Amino acid sequence: xxxxxxxxxxxxxxxxxxxxxxxxxxxxxxxxxxxxxxxxxxxxxxxxxxxxxxxxxxxxxxxxxxxxxxxxxxxxxxxxxxxxxxxxxxxxxxxxxxxxxxxxxxxxxxxxxxxxxxxxxxxxxxxxxxxxxxxxxxxxxxxxxxxxxxxxxxxxxxxxxxxxxxxxxxxxxxxxxxxxxxxxxxxxxxxxxxxxxxxxxxxxxxxxxxxxxxxxxxxxxxxxxxxxxxxxxxxxxxx
Amino acid sequence: xxxxxxxxxxxxxxxxxxxxxxxxxxxxxxxxxxxxxxxxxxxxxxxxxxxxxxxxxxxxxxxxxxxxxxxxxxxxxxxxxxxxxxxxxxxxxxxxxxxxxxxxxxxxxxxxxxxxxxxxxxxxxxxxxxxxxxxxxxxxxxxxxxxxxxxxxxxxxxxxxxxxxxxxxxxxxxxxxxxxxxxxxxxxxxxxxxxxxxxxxxxxxxxxxxxxxxxxxxxxxxxxxxxxxxxxxxxxxxxxxxxxxxxxxxxxxxxxxxxxxxxxxxxxxxxxxxxxxxxxxxxxxxxxxxxxxxxxxxxxxxxxxxxxxxxxxxxxxxxxxxxxxxxxxxxxxxxxxxxxxxxxxxxxxxxxxxxxxxxxxxxxxxxxxxxxxxxxxxxxxxxxxxxxxxxxxxxxxxxxxxxxxxxxxxxxxxxxxxxxxxxxxxxxxxxxxxx
Numbered sequence: 080x081x082x083x084x085x086x087x088x089x090x091x092x093x094x095x096x097x098x099x100x101x102x103x104x105x106x107x108x109x110x111x112x113x114x115x116x117x118x119x120x121x122x123x124x125x126x127x128x129x130x131x132x133x134x135x136x137x138x139x140x141x142x143x144x145x146x147x148x149x150x151x152x153x154x155x156x157x158x159x160x161x162x163x164x165x166x167x168x169x170x171x172x173x174x175x176x177x178x179x180x181x182x183x184x185x186x187x188x189x190x191x192x193x194x195x196x197x198x199x200x201x202x203x204x205x206x207x208x209x210x211x212x213x214x215x216x217x218x219x220x221x222x223x224x225x226x227x228x229x230x231x232x233x234x235x236x237x238x239x240x241x242x243x244x245x246x247x248x249x250x251x252x253x254x255x256x257x258x259x260x261x262x263x264x265x266x267x268x269x270x271x272x273x274x275x276x277x278x279x280x281x282x283x284x285x286x287x288x289x290x291x292x293x294x295x296x297x298x299x300x301x302x303x304x305x306x307x308x309x310x311x312x313x314x315x316x317x318x
Numbered sequence: 319x320x321x322x323x324x325x326x327x328x329x330x331x332x333x334x335x336x337x338x339x340x341x342x343x344x345x346x347x348x349x350x351x352x353x354x355x356x357x358x359x360x361x362x363x364x365x366x367x368x369x370x371x372x373x374x375x376x377x378x379x380x381x382x383x384x385x386x387x388x389x390x391x392x393x394x395x396x397x398x399x400x401x402x403x404x405x406x407x408x409x410x411x412x413x414x415x416x417x418x419x420x421x422x423x424x425x426x427x428x429x430x431x432x433x434x435x436x437x438x439x440x441x442x443x444x445x446x447x448x449x450x451x452x453x454x455x456x457x458x459x460x461x462x463x464x465x466x467x468x469x470x471x472x473x474x475x476x477x478x479x480x481x482x483x484x485x486x487x488x489x490x491x492x493x494x495x496x497x498x499x500x501x502x503x504x505x506x507x508x509x510x511x512x513x514x515x516x517x518x519x520x521x522x523x524x525x526x527x528x529x530x531x532x533x534x535x536x537x538x539x540x541x542x543x544x545x546x547x548x549x550x551x552x553x554x555x556x557x558x559x560x561x562x563x564x565x566x567x568x569x570x571x572x573x574x575x576x577x578x579x580x581x582x583x584x585x586x587x588x589x590x591x592x593x594x595x596x597x598x599x600x601x602x603x604x605x606x607x608x609x610x611x612x613x614x615x616x617x618x619x620x621x622x623x624x625x626x627x628x629x630x631x632x633x634x635x636x637x638x639x640x641x642x643x644x645x646x647x648x649x650x651x652x653x654x655x656x657x658x659x660x661x662x663x664x665x666x667x668x669x670x671x672x673x674x675x676x677x678x679x680x681x682x683x684x685x686x687x688x689x690x691x692x693x694x695x696x697x698x699x700x701x702x703x704x705x706x707x708x709x710x711x712x713x714x715x716x717x718x719x720x721x722x723x724x725x726x727x728x729x730x731x732x733x734x735x736x737x738x739x740x741x742x743x744x745x746x747x748x749x750x751x752x753x
Contacts, residue, residue, distance in 0.1 A: 136656055136746050157660060164658025175653045175750065179334060191327075192659045194320045 080111040083244065083276055084133055089142035091128050091299075102128040104299040106142070112243075115270050115277040117287035120296035127248060129296065130280045134167055134246045135159050164193050168237030168275075170266075172249035174229045178222040182213065185221050186235045193240065207235040211265055227258030234265055244276045245269065251286060263289065319663050328670040331643065332678075339675070342639045345632035346679025347686070350726055352625030354680075355687040355712065357722065360618045362713035364611065366706070371603050378586075379460075380600040382424065382433070382577040382593065384416060416577050420596060424577070427592045429585030435577050436460075437558045441511040442525055444547075448495025452510065457484075458546045459554035460578055467548070471499030472534030475550040482530035482553035484509075488538055490547070499535035506531055511557050515564030526560050528553070538706065629726065632679070633733040636672050640737035644668060651741050652749025665735075665742035672734020673727050680726040684719055 089106040092099050102125045110116055110133075120126040131137040132144065135151055144151045146162065154162065168189075176185045183204055190200035208214045211231040216224065224232065230250060237245050247266060251259030263286060269275045279290060287293045295303040319327075332339050416424075416435065425433045436459055443452035467474060467485065475483050486494070486502055496502040510525045517524035530553050549557075581589050586602065593600050644651070651664060691712030698711045 131747050134656075160658040160660050162658075163656065169656055171750070173649075175649055177650060180330075188654070189657045191323050192319050192654065192657050192663075194323075 080113060082109045083112045083114075083147065084108075084110040085145040085148075086133070087143050087145075089129075089132060089144065090140050091125075091132060091137070092140045102299050103132070103139075106301060108294065108301065108304065110276065110278065113270070113274045113276055114292060115267065115290040116279070117290040117293045118278065118280045118296060119282065119284065119287045119293050121282060124296045125299040126280050126282075126296045128299075130246055130248060130278065133278060134169070135163060164189060165240060166243045168240065168242035168245040170230070170233050170237050170245060170247040170250045172252035174233050174253070176221045176229060176232065178220075180221055181217070182208070182219050182221055182224070182232055183217040185232055186217075186239055188236060189240045203239055204235070207239040208232075210238060210269075211235045225258075226254055227261060230254060230258070230262050231265065234262065234269075238269060238273075238275070241273075242275065244278060247277065247279045249281055249283075250279065251281070251283065259286075319659060319667075321666075324663060324667050325670055325674075328667055329674055331647070331667075332671055332674055335643070335646075338639055338642070342632070342635045342675055343679045343682060345635045346629065346676055346726065346730070347683045349625050349627075349629030349632050350680040350683025350722065351687045351690075352628060353622055354684050354714075354719065354722055355691060356618050356621045356625060357718045358687065358691050358712035358714050360614065361715055361718060362710045363614055365713055366709040367607050367611065371607060378431070378580045378583045379603055380579055380581055380589075381602075382416065382579070382598050382600050385594065385597045385599050416598070420598070421577065423596050424593060424598060427589055427596075429582040429589050431580045431582065433577055433579035436554065438576055439511070439554065439557050439561070441509050441557060443510045444490070444494070444507055445510070446494040446496075446505065446507045448505075449493065451493070453490070453493050455490075455509070456546045457509070457549050457557075459549050459551065467534075468537040469534045470537040472503040472532070475533060475548060477551040479550060480552055482528060482556060483533045483550040484530040484553060485534045485536050485548045486532050487536045487545070487547060489545075491535065502532045502535055504531060504533075509553075509557065511561050513561055513563050528556050528560065629729060633729050636675055636730055636733040637736055639675070640668060640672050640734050641740070643671065644737045644741045647741075648744065648749050648752040651744050652746045652752065655744070655746035656750065661742040664744075665738045668738035668741045669731055669734040672738070673731040675734075676727040676730025677723065679730070680723045684714075684723065688714055 086106055086108045089103060090101065091103040092101050094100050106129065118126045118129055128137070132139050135144070135146070135154075146166075151159070177188075183201070186207055187195075187200045187204035190203060195203070205214055205217060208217055211234050213228060213231055213235065216228065216232075221229065221232065230253070234250075237247075245266065250262055250266065254262060266277055266279070267289065270277050277290070279286065281287055293303070293305045294301055421433065421435065424430065439457055439459070441455055441457055444455040445452045469485075470488065472485075475485060484507060486496075486507070488499065491497075491499065491502055494502070494507060496505065506529050508527050508529050510527050513524050513526050530549065536548070590600055654664065655661075691714060695711050699706075703709055703711065
C-alpha cells in the first residue's frame with residue numbers, strides 16, 4: 080500500500096502570544112491509500128482541526144503535509160483548490176446544502192466548480208445519486224428531504240468527482256442510529272468498491288471501531304494510533 | 319466555474335429573497351427611469367430642432383457680423399461687464415459696419431455662394447383693417463437665401479415683385495382679425511415705422527405707414543418661433559428709405575447693416591476661419607438654435623443630476639443588500655471554497671449579483687420610461703403639440719439605452735465590490751463553522 084498522506088511535526092496554534100492556543104502539537108502520521116481511518120476524540124481535542132489541515136482547508140503553523148509525495152506548502156492557492164476539487168470529497172455533520180436548490184444541483188456543485196460540461200455533469204450527478212439510492216429524488220428540493228436522505232445526497236456530492244479521499248466530519252452526528260448505519264454502510268461500500276480512502280472524524284467509538292484504524296486525539300496530541308499492519312511494516316522498511 | 323454558470327448562479331441567488339431584491343431593484347429603477355426619460359426628451363427635442371433646421375434648408379445660411387461687435391458681446395458675457403476698454407481702431411463695437419472692400423473679400427472666400435448687405439429694420443407696430451389695435455412686430459428680410467419656408471396657406475414672397483409683400487405667422491392671425499390662414503391671404507396689413515429725422519422736430523407725428531399684401535402664412539416651426547415676420551425686397555426698401563428720409567445718403571447707407579448669405583455647409587468651418595481672418599464672425603441657424611439647445615441642456619442636466627442622486631442612493635441599497643446576502647450565505651461560501659472554488663470566482667459571483675441588480679433595475683426603468691414616453695407623445699400630440707405632428711417629445715435611441723444600461727451596471731458592479739471582497743476573503747473553515 081502506498082502512503083497517501085504523510086504528516087510530519089504538524090502543529091497548529093490559534094491566536095498570538097499571551098492568548099495563543101495550541102490546538103495541535105507535533106503530530107506525525109501516515110495514511111495509506113485505501114485505508115479507513117477514524118480520528119477519535121472529545122470535542123475540543125483538536126480532531127476537527129487535524130481533519131481541516133489534512134484536507135488542506137487550513138494552513139498548519141509548523142510542519143508539513145505531503146499528499147501523493149507533494150508538499151502542500153509548495154502548492155499555489157489555485158493548485159490547492161484544484162486538488163480539493165478533483166481529489167477530495169467532503170461530508171459534513173450539518174450537511175451544508177443549498178436548501179432551496181434541487182437535489183441534482185446540490186450534487187453537481189463540485190462539477191460546476193470544476194467547469195465540467197453541462198451534459199457530463201448531469202450524468203455524473205445522476206450516477207452518484209444512483210449510488211446512494213436517491214436517483215428518483217433528483218429534481219426534489221433539497222429542503223424536502225429527511226435527515227438521512229440529506230446526508231446521502233451529501234455523500235453523492237462527495238463522490239460525484241470520483242475522489243481519492245473522502246473526509247467525513249461527524250457524518251452520523253445528526254442522524255438516528257438506523258439511518259446513521261445506512262450512511263456508514265454507504266461510505267464503507269465506497270471504500271471497498273472504489274478504493275476510496277476514508278478519513279472519518281467522530282466521537283462515536285462504535286463508528287470508529289468499524290474503521291481499520293483509529294487515531295485517538297487528546298489535547299492536540301495523538302494518544303493512541305492503532306495503525307495498520309501493512310503501513311507499520313512499510314514504515315519499518317523505510318527506516 | 320464557467321462564466322455562464324456564475325451568471326446563472328448569481329441570478330438564481332438574486333431571486334432567493336424576492337422582496338429584498340425587488341426593493342433594491344425599485345430604487346435603481348427610479349434612477350434609471352429618470353435618466354432614460356430625460357435623455358429621451360433631450361434627444362426628441364434636439365432631433366425636432368435638427369429636422370426643423372434641415373427642413374428650412376438653413377444649413378448654408380449665415381449672418382455676418384463685424385468681429386468687434388461679436389467680441390464685445392462675447393467678452394461682455396465672459397467678463398460679466400459690458401464696460402470694456404474703448405479701442406479707437408475698431409471704433410464703437412456695436413456701430414461697426416461692413417465696408418465695401420471687406421464685402422468683396424468675403425464674397426471671394428471659397429464656398430460662399432451669395433453674400434448681401436441688408437438693413438436691420440425696426441418697425442413700430444402692425445395692424446389691419448379688421449382691428450383697432452396695434453401690435454408689436456419684428457420683421458426681417460433675407461435677400462437671396464433659399465429657405466424652405468413651411469406655409470400653411472398662400473405662397474412664398476416674391477423678392478422681384480414691385481408690390482409690397484409680407485408673410486404672417488399664425489400667432490398674428492387672430493389679433494389682426496383673420497379667421498384662419500386662408501382668410502388672411504391677399505388681405506392688406508399696415509406697418510408703422512418712425513421717420514428718424516422727423517422725430518427730432520415733430521416727436522408726436524413722426525410715424526409713417528406702409529400697406530403690404532399678405533401673400534402667405536408661415537406654419538409653426540423654428541423660423542416662426544423667432545416671432546419675426548418675413549417681408550420682400552420691395553417692402554424692405556420702402557421701410558428703410560422711409561425711415562432714413564432726410565438722413566445724408568452716406569450715413570444712411572452705413573447704418574444698421576448686416577450681411578447675410580448662403581454658403582456651402584460642407585466648408586463652413588473653413589469659411590468661419592477665413593472670415594475671422596478678415597475680421598468678421600458668422601452665425602448660422604445652428605448657432606442661433608444652439609442657445610435654445612443650451613437652455614434645454616441645462617434643464618435636462620438638472621434632471622439627470624436628480625436621477626444620478628437617486629442612483630447613488632440606490633447603490634447604497636445595493637451595498638446593503640449584498641452585505642446581507644454575503645452574511646446569509648456565509649456557509650454556502652465556505653462550502654464552495656472547500657469544494658475548490660477560488661476567491662476570484664467568489665468575488666465574481668457576488669459582484670455579478672450586484673451587476674445583475676443594476677441590469678434588472680435599468681431594464682425595468684427603460685421599459686417603464688418607454689411606455690411613459692410613448693403615452694406622453696400621444697397626449698402631447700393631441701394637446702399642446704397638435705401643430706407639430708413630426709415632433710416626438712421623447713425619442714429613445716438604442717445607443718442611449720445601451721449606454722445608460724451599461725453605466726448603471728457599472729455603478730452596481732462598483733457598489734458590489736465591497737461586499738464581494740468580503741465574501742472572497744472568507745476563510746472556508748470559519749465560514750463553515752458560522753452559525
